[in-house]
Amino acid sequence: MNTEPTPVITRFIEAMNAQDGAAFVTLFTPAAIVHDEGHTHQGHPEIQAWIEKAWSSYSPKVELRDVLTAGPSTVFAGEVSGSFDGSPIVLKHHLTIADDLITELQIAP
Template structure:
């Protein structure tokens, strides 16, 4: 499956639990929607992913990727230390200047 560079980095940095490199995949003003919460900007995104990495130790296995214009949907099997693991999640991505401007995680 062919992935944009930033999506490949997004997956790799998640699987390596590298919060700094993960955050670098996002624009300065990026927004993340996950588990009913909104995280605005790189600092809040870094705090969110560090917390999630500590609690869930999740890794992603990409199953499918579709892109239309500046939007993409990554479907991944996500495994970790959370109830119901593994699960399939969709990562709805919006890109700006080859970085992630918006991420919404859905089940």
């Protein structure tokens, strides 16, 4: 088990906070799946549309609070702040990573 952020997690947070869609989507495999707010988004076009909508709606910023990596699975807790009710909130980001790319991401409280 590793409690330090992997390079993928570091790049994820950097791209998220910079609102860099091109950098963000390249962190995912072409067929990656994202589960967030009861919706599923699959593939680069859907993931890019999802994150751009989140940025325009909420202006989220993520600050890493905790991380645990075991094999291909990583869970990190991020304090997410932005223009939404209840901000800031700590959300768990469950990632499956293969070959330094995210294959699946699930975000939940």
